[in-house]
Amino acid sequence: MHAAVVTPDSYLNEIASHLIVAGGKRLRPVLAVAGAQIFGSVASNDVVRGGVACELVHLGSLYHDDVMDEADTRRGVETVNAKWGNLQAILAGDFLLSRASEIAASLGTEVAGLLARTIGWLVEGEMEQLRHTYDTSRAESSYLRSIHGKTASLYGTAARIGGIVAGHDRPVVDALTAYGNAYGTVFQIVDDILDITATDAQLGKPAGHDMVEGVYTLPVLRTLALDSPASAELADLLGSPLGAAAQDKALAIVRSNPGLASAVDTAREYVDLAEACCDDFPDSDATEALRAAPMALLASVPVPA
Numbered sequence: 001m002h003a004a005v006v007t008p009d010s011y012l013n014e015i016a017s018h019l020i021v022a023g024g025k026r027l028r029p030v031l032a033v034a035g036a037q038i039f040g041s042v043a044s045n046d047v048v049r050g051g052v053a054c055e056l057v058h059l060g061s062l063y064h065d066d067v068m069d070e071a072d073t074r075r076g077v078e079t080v081n082a083k084w085g086n087l088q089a090i091l092a093g094d095f096l097l098s099r100a101s102e103i104a105a106s107l108g109t110e111v112a113g114l115l116a117r118t119i120g121w122l123v124e125g126e127m128e129q130l131r132h133t134y135d136t137s138r139a140e141s142s143y144l145r146s147i148h149g150k151t152a153s154l155y156g157t158a159a160r161i162g163g164i165v166a167g168h169d170r171p172v173v174d175a176l177t178a179y180g181n182a183y184g185t186v187f188q189i190v191d192d193i194l195d196i197t198a199t200d201a202q203l204g205k206p207a208g209h210d211m212v213e214g215v216y217t218l219p220v221l222r223t224l225a226l227d228s229p230a231s232a233e234l235a236d237l238l239g240s241p242l243g244a245a246a247q248d249k250a251l252a253i254v255r256s257n258p259g260l261a262s263a264v265d266t267a268r269e270y271v272d273l274a275e276a277c278c279d280d281f282p283d284s285d286a287t288e289a290l291r292a293a294p295m296a297l298l299a300s301v302p303v304p305a
């Protein structure tokens with residue numbers, strides 16, 4: 001990751017490596033490497049480079065996302081926009097995408113085309129979300145389309161690149177892609193549930209942040225769809241920016257109604273889907289790790305799953 005962003009310009013170097021130094025879970029490269037290793041062999045350097053390209057796209061999207069959200073902290077440190085400014089964050093994010101594209105091109109036209117297309121999917125997912133901010137009648141299909149684009153597609157692509165670069169057969173490459181997409185969907189639904197259920201301290205930001213920003217996610221949409229006095233009260237509160245008291249009230253409604261458990265059920269369906277994809281893989285340590293990973297995400301949700 002460090003080597004991928006080196007330039008002769010020390011100012012750009014520092015900004016472009018800021019969130020690399022800060023850490024992150026590196027889940028996208030993990031999927032690329034694990035996907036490559038399902039037949040038991042060790043992933044090649046090219047597979048690792050494919051994973052790095054995906055992580056650089058993720059990183060570039062975080063730089064831009066933090067500008068859009070005017071976020072102050074990311075990965076436990078100051079965001080690039082808070083530390084250097086929006087213009088620097090946008091340019092450095094572009095630079096990360098350029099380095100990702102260069103690596104992808106060195107892995108062949110299929111990988112280069114796939115990564116380019118995935119960057120488009122990220123933007124489309126984000127745009128779908130933007131278009132429906134403060135929209136209490138947002139359809140669930142809009143939510144699912146958005147999270148597929150902004151989150152799941154990059155996981156699908158990471159696993160697919162692992163399979164392509166490792167030279168797996170097409171049906172296996174396709175099953176890895178389906179696995180990554182399902183895993184990424186679990187990831188985002190769980191993230192959205194935790195935004196409602198976790199404490200401010202666990203999240204490192206106020207709970208209910210998505211609702212305050214007008215991003216109505218699955219637990220909120222399911223609560224709004226209940227056709228009950230609670231859902232009517234929630235609909236009255238939402239639709240425009242929330243004050244502190246209204247935020248607490250809205251959070252309490254979503255936390256205490258069945259929309260939340262219904263969102264967990266949907267996350268579990270995607271866990272099942274991801275696990276089923278593993279049935280197409282040979283028995284190996286990597287396959288076992290992939291099979292266990294989606295449920296491990298869901299296990300972080302502190303309500304009956």
Ligand code: GRG
Pocket residue numbers: 023024025026027057058060061062064065068075093097119122123126150151188191
């Ligand atoms: C410039 C590629 C590009 C896109 C522009 C802003 C934008 C469009 C997309 C952002 C989409 C976005 C922020 C999706 C959420 C991604 C997500 C799940 C972030 C959290 O990922 P983790 O938990 O983070 O894997 P770490 O820090 O562990 O890597």
